[in-house]
Amino acid sequence: MTAAPPACRLCGAAQIVRLGVIPDSDYFAGKVLAHPLGGGSLWRCTSCQSMFRYPILTPAAYLNLYADGVAEAWSAGRGRQDLEIVCRLIAQQNVLGCVLDVGCGSGGFLATLPACVKKFGVEPSIAAARAATALGVSILGQTPRDLPAHAQFDVITIIDVVEHVVDPAETLDQLLPHLAPGGCLIVGTGDPTNTPWHRVFRSRFWYSCFPEHISFPSPQYFRVWQQRNGLESPTILRTRYRRLSMWRRTLFIAAQVLYALSPACIDWLGRRAQELLRMPHPRRRLFSPGSQGVFTDHQVVMIRRPTNAKSVLDTSKASDRLNANINR
Numbered sequence: 001m002t003a004a005p006p007a008c009r010l011c012g013a014a015q016i017v018r019l020g021v022i023p024d025s026d027y028f029a030g031k032v033l034a035h036p037l038g039g040g041s042l043w044r045c046t047s048c049q050s051m052f053r054y055p056i057l058t059p060a061a062y063l064n065l066y067a068d069g070v071a072e073a074w075s076a077g078r079g080r081q082d083l084e085i086v087c088r089l090i091a092q093q094n095v096l097g098c099v100l101d102v103g104c105g106s107g108g109f110l111a112t113l114p115a116c117v118k119k120f121g122v123e124p125s126i127a128a129a130r131a132a133t134a135l136g137v138s139i140l141g142q143t144p145r146d147l148p149a150h151a152q153f154d155v156i157t158i159i160d161v162v163e164h165v166v167d168p169a170e171t172l173d174q175l176l177p178h179l180a181p182g183g184c185l186i187v188g189t190g191d192p193t194n195t196p197w198h199r200v201f202r203s204r205f206w207y208s209c210f211p212e213h214i215s216f217p218s219p220q221y222f223r224v225w226q227q228r229n230g231l232e233s234p235t236i237l238r239t240r241y242r243r244l245s246m247w248r249r250t251l252f253i254a255a256q257v258l259y260a261l262s263p264a265c266i267d268w269l270g271r272r273a274q275e276l277l278r279m280p281h282p283r284r285r286l287f288s289p290g291s292q293g294v295f296t297d298h299q300v301v302m303i304r305r306p307t308n309a310k311s312v313l314d315t316s317k318a319s320d321r322l323n324a325n326i327n328r
Contacts, residue, residue, distance in 0.1 A: 001132070004044060005054040010168060010217055014049035020203030023079040023263040025211040025286050029069025029125065032282040037211045042175045042203035044192070049218035051102075051192040055215045058168050063142065066124035066212075068166075071106045071131045079243040079293075082188045083109060089186055089235075090155055097154040102144060102175065103161035107132030120153065121147065128261070144174040159188035172225060174196040180322045182307035191238055192216040204260045207297060209288035220303045226250060234304040244293040255289035 007014050022039030025244055027030060037057070044051045057065075086109075090099070095117060101110050106120030106128045113119065123129040124142040135141055156175050162168040172185070179185055190207045192198060197205040207213060219236045226234050244252065259266045269288035 003055070005052075008045035008048060008050065008290055009052045009054065009166070010050040010215060010221060010249045011045060013045055013046040017045040017046060018042070019051070019173060022203045023286065026287065027284050027286070028065050028236065029213050031068065031070060032284050034282075036286060039209070039211070042208050044272070045076065045200055045243060046222065049193055049197065050221045051208070051216040051218075053208065053214040056166065057135060059075075061165075062164070062212075063124055065251070069127055069128065071125065071127035081293075082298050082300055083112075083240075085237055085239055086159060086186055086188060087112060089184070089302050090157075090302070093184060095154050097180075098152075099155045099157065100140075100147075100151075100153040100178065101137075102156065102171075103159040103164070104128075104132050105141075107135040107137040109157070109159065109232050110137050111135050114215055118304055120151075127290040138302060145170060145172075152183075154180055154183045155186065156183070157186045158189075159186075162189045162217060163215055165205075165215060168217050168221075170223060171189040171310060173229075173279075176229060176305075179305050181305055183257055184304045186299040186300050187222065187299075189299060189301075191217055191219065191297055193218050194238075194295060194297045195221075196295045197297055201256065201260045204263065206256055206259070210290075211261075218294075219299060219301070221246050222303065224288050226303050230304060230306075232304040237300045238296055239298050239300060240293050240296050241298050242293040249294055250295055252289065252291035252294045256291040256294065259289045300303045 004018065005016065008016050021041050022092060024036040026036040028037065034288040040053050042051060042053050080117045081123065090113065098120060099110065099113060099119045100120045100122070102122045104110055104123050107121060110119040119136045119137045121132050121139050122141055122144060123139055129139045140151070156179055158175070165171045165262060175185065192228055208216065222234050222236065255266065266287050267285065268290060271283070271285060274283045275320060
């Protein structure tokens with residue numbers, strides 16, 4: 001049995017409950033791993049309503065895994081309802097300046113923005129960063145710590161990213177000095193307050209079973225972070241991840257239910273499918289359903305920095321620490 005964490009990794013509260021064991025996985029960032037990663041357990045904080053995986057790897061170990069990931073591991077894709085919402089929010093800002101996409105992947109999302117927008121990205125995968133550069137995206141580093149000290153952006157997007165980091169608040173704090181006054185930060189991630197996840201499927205919910213997914217901040221978590229930093233009240237929109245036809249939705253629901261009942265069954269079906277399709281080696285042995293678009297299990301959060309805010313880069317002690325870290 002997994003040892004209990006001392007407190008919620010996201011807010012520090014002691015009121016946490018264990019929702020069950022997360023199955024192991026041998027697939028990370030689009031590559032089959034030689035040795036499976038332990039799933040750990042899923043924990044829920046009754047204070048901030050967030051969830052998190054524990055235990056996890058070190059940040060350095062995760063960065064190495066991402067650096068070796070394939071370029072196509074994450075892409076904008078068609079039918080993404082969350083990305084449609086993000087694009088609509090950006091369009092409403094009448095942005096003609098600079099957009100930074102943190103975890104930009106191969107640059108597919110940035111490529112959908114108007115040509116007049118200057119596009120910047122942060123991406124840990126070497127292959128994906130190379131592909132984004134080919135699309136005209138200026139890559140500024142692997143993590144927010146690599147951003148130039150005085151760089152500021154009108155919009156910062158962080159889509160499908162905060163669930164991948166050990167400390168979401170630390171990542172958001174690192175980005176805040178780079179958000180121009182009047183600019184907006186847009187986050188897209190899973191919503192751990194949706195009922196199918198934390199009440200029904202729990203640790204065997206599709207979203208928490210990806211080994212890359214380790215932190216699941218709630219809408220309440222973002223509200224507390226916004227208040228702590230003196231930002232405007234967030235706009236929080238709940239959505240499905242993408243559009244699905246009726247038959248695919250039925251198939252994905254069935255896969256999710258079967259996975260909840262028996263992960264070994266899904267593993268057997270996955271291995272059998274690889275054999276029938278004569279997939280090249282190395283082959284996966286462990287699988288999860290990937291039921292994107294079935295449930296309203298995602299959230300898009302937009303937080304604006306007041307137009308009269310002083311430059312955090314000039315006045316914040318936190319910025320001094322940020323710059324010191326960047327210059328190491």
